[in-house]
Amino acid sequence: MANIQDNIDQSDKLGMEIVKESPDDRLMTLSVGPQHPGSGHFRFTIKLDGDYIVYCDPDPGYVHRGEEKMCEYRNFIQNIPHLERPVIHDSNNITYSYSLAVEELVGIQVPRRGQFIRAIASELNRQVYTLYWLAIYGIFLGHSTMFMWPTGDRELFIDLLDALTGARVTHAFNIPGGVRNDVPNGFKDRCLRQIAYFEKRLNEYEDIFYNNPLLRQRTEGVGILTKEDAINLGVTGSVLRASGVPFDVRKAEPYDVYNEIDFKVQYMKTCDSFARAYVPLLDMRESCNIMRQLLDKMPNSGEVRAKLQPNPKGLPGEAYRRVESGRGALGYYIVSDGTPKPYRVKISVGSFRNILALPHLLIGAKLADMPSIYWALNYWPVEADR
Amino acid sequence: MSEDSKKNKSANTTNSPSSISSPPPKPAATNNQSTTISSSTSVTKASPSPPPPKPAATTAVAKKEPDPPIFEKGLVGQISSRFGDKVKVIYIRPLRIKIYVDPINIVEVAAFLRDSMAFDHAESVAGTDYPKDNQIEVSYHLGSYSKADLGAHILLLATRTNRDDARLPTLINVYKSVEYHERETFEMLGVYFEGHPRNERFLLPEDWADIPPLRKEFRIKGR
Numbered sequence: 001m002a003n004i005q006d007n008i009d010q011s012d013k014l015g016m017e018i019v020k021e022s023p024d025d026r027l028m029t030l031s032v033g034p035q036h037p038g039s040g041h042f043r044f045t046i047k048l049d050g051d052y053i054v055y056c057d058p059d060p061g062y063v064h065r066g067e068e069k070m071c072e073y074r075n076f077i078q079n080i081p082h083l084e085r086p087v088i089h090d091s092n093n094i095t096y097s098y099s100l101a102v103e104e105l106v107g108i109q110v111p112r113r114g115q116f117i118r119a120i121a122s123e124l125n126r127q128v129y130t131l132y133w134l135a136i137y138g139i140f141l142g143h144s145t146m147f148m149w150p151t152g153d154r155e156l157f158i159d160l161l162d163a164l165t166g167a168r169v170t171h172a173f174n175i176p177g178g179v180r181n182d183v184p185n186g187f188k189d190r191c192l193r194q195i196a197y198f199e200k201r202l203n204e205y206e207d208i209f210y211n212n213p214l215l216r217q218r219t220e221g222v223g224i225l226t227k228e229d230a231i232n233l234g235v236t237g238s239v240l241r242a243s244g245v246p247f248d249v250r251k252a253e254p255y256d257v258y259n260e261i262d263f264k265v266q267y268m269k270t271c272d273s274f275a276r277a278y279v280p281l282l283d284m285r286e287s288c289n290i291m292r293q294l295l296d297k298m299p300n301s302g303e304v305r306a307k308l309q310p311n312p313k314g315l316p317g318e319a320y321r322r323v324e325s326g327r328g329a330l331g332y333y334i335v336s337d338g339t340p341k342p343y344r345v346k347i348s349v350g351s352f353r354n355i356l357a358l359p360h361l362l363i364g365a366k367l368a369d370m371p372s373i374y375w376a377l378n379y380w381p382v383e384a385d386r
Numbered sequence: 387m388s389e390d391s392k393k394n395k396s397a398n399t400t401n402s403p404s405s406i407s408s409p410p411p412k413p414a415a416t417n418n419q420s421t422t423i424s425s426s427t428s429v430t431k432a433s434p435s436p437p438p439p440k441p442a443a444t445t446a447v448a449k450k451e452p453d454p455p456i457f458e459k460g461l462v463g464q465i466s467s468r469f470g471d472k473v474k475v476i477y478i479r480p481l482r483i484k485i486y487v488d489p490i491n492i493v494e495v496a497a498f499l500r501d502s503m504a505f506d507h508a509e510s511v512a513g514t515d516y517p518k519d520n521q522i523e524v525s526y527h528l529g530s531y532s533k534a535d536l537g538a539h540i541l542l543l544a545t546r547t548n549r550d551d552a553r554l555p556t557l558i559n560v561y562k563s564v565e566y567h568e569r570e571t572f573e574m575l576g577v578y579f580e581g582h583p584r585n586e587r588f589l590l591p592e593d594w595a596d597i598p599p600l601r602k603e604f605r606i607k608g609r
Contacts (some may be wrong), residue, residue, distance in 0.1 A: 059588075061590060066606075138525060166609070331509060331540075344512070348509050348510030353563070
């Protein structure tokens with residue numbers, strides 16, 4: 001490690017950060033990404049000494065859109081559709097905390113039925129995201145069945161969300177004050193039927209994928225992130241829970257109706273890559289349990305949305321609200337100066353926090369372990385870039 | 387940009403923002419240390435209940451400040467009894483406390499928050515540009531994983547620096563988790579973090595040759 005640093009220091013600085021390195025016969029530099037295979041839209045440079053990774057430098061930003069700047073040009077309502085673009089597969093969760101923060105600034109209360117519908121939509125969307133992630137995780141570890149099955153089962157939840165919101169992927173369903181529309185007829189029965197089927201499927205996932213000896217060999221004991229390191233690096237979501245910290249925003253700081261739901265925070269103590277892949281499965285099971293309770297407790301009638309004046313103005317002040325998304329805590333810090341447009345919006349996303357663990361885990365690991373470490377970080381490049 | 391920052395390295399964090407130097411509004415909790423000890427029991431009741439949707443108090447001038455709940459009072463008391471006039475505690479709403487500090491004291495205060503109050507990681511670092519005050523505010527959102535009582539709390543550690551020569555001491559030696567967040571703040575707002583190993587481009591394109599885009603004078607083309 002020190003060796004490489006010397007090489008960089010001795011080289012000529014060509015510009016702002018273009019560095020000419022002196023050639024080194026021993027080390028091989030490898031650029032992974034940013035155009036797919038194997039990294040998502042995310043580039044990172046690694047250096048190899050034989051089979052071992054000795055240097056890793058993440059370079060996100062390939063799909064940076066300037067969401068935070070765009071927010072300053074649009075009013076609180078206009079911001080909703082473009083804010084879900086960073087994670088279209090989890091679009092209900094990324095607009096959820098935005099809505100919570102705006103509600104706090106504008107000072108409105110969501111009706112009870114609206115709170116339940118919101119929570120159901122976000123649980124469904126979390127399943128959609130986690131299944132998508134699992135499919136990619138499966139294919140990059142060479143298990144093509146695990147690509148096909150979650151992609152197919154994901155359609156169940158997409159169809160439910162389609163019936164609920166009218167759109168398959170980008171829903172723009174959560175708005176400050178509640179949700180856009182009420183649930184369709186027969187939604188509860190359909191939802192319960194799909195959940196019952198999906199729970200059976202989860203057992204099959206476990207048999208064919210998680211109990212597969214090849215997968216276990218490739219992931220168990222690989223990429224150890226100890227509890228202390230996980231806390232110091234400030235990782236979140238399944239990465240944190242796989243390192244033995246039972247932290248879930250739904251439990252730690254319950255929003256809307258989550259304090260009425262009885263559920264357990266799923267976590268593991270083995271701290272390895274397998275745990276980081278297995279915790280999402282446990283989360284999906286628990287999410288089925290949460291959805292049953294939400295459907296059961298939802299009031300049969302009532303308003304789904306509080307009346308909001310057109311072009312609402314936020315009270316001068318600031319708000320920081322967060323929800324648990326598929327990738328961990330997702331927070332919005334909004335500063336309002338009393339106009340209809342936010343003065344500053346900062347999106348704190350789980351993906352951006354989790355890549356800090358990537359160099360930490362990769363340095364010292366074998367190149368062959370790179371996919372299992374990288375994908376288990378539950379990293380969504382577009383969300384991290386914003 | 388790196389040339390600029392090298393040139394100004396001698397100029398230090400002497401700029402004391404005007405808004406911080408005003409005396410701290412004592413939130414009626416300064417001599418209330420006893421609550422900190424007894425608060426652990428009260429929190430289990432307080433935290434699961436959803437916070438009432440109260441309009442947030444104003445940031446800079448807290449005029450009609452609501453009285454903080456007992457647990458927040460304890461936290462506030464602990465901080466202000468330790469640092470006195472060095473910090474200005476602003477209570478926003480239940481579960482959210484904001485502290486203003488001068489850039490000179492930020493490392494000391496952060497170390498205290500980590501070691502004595504178990505705020506062990508930073509969730510995000512948000513820079514906000516205030517051209518009217520000619521200042522940039524950088525706020526660290528600190529949370530706690532290791533203490534279950536504090537799981538719901540976010541403590542905002544905020545400081546302000548001069549806009550023309552924006553530089554702050556880095557908190558990377560206290561909170562490892564701020565590394566990429568500070569780097570992002572550097573490129574988006576042009577705040578140079580002294581002691582940070584890489585004040586460099588991160589998310590922007592490699593050939594970016596404009597002012598930091600989250601400063602207010604940067605306009606999106608055509609808007």
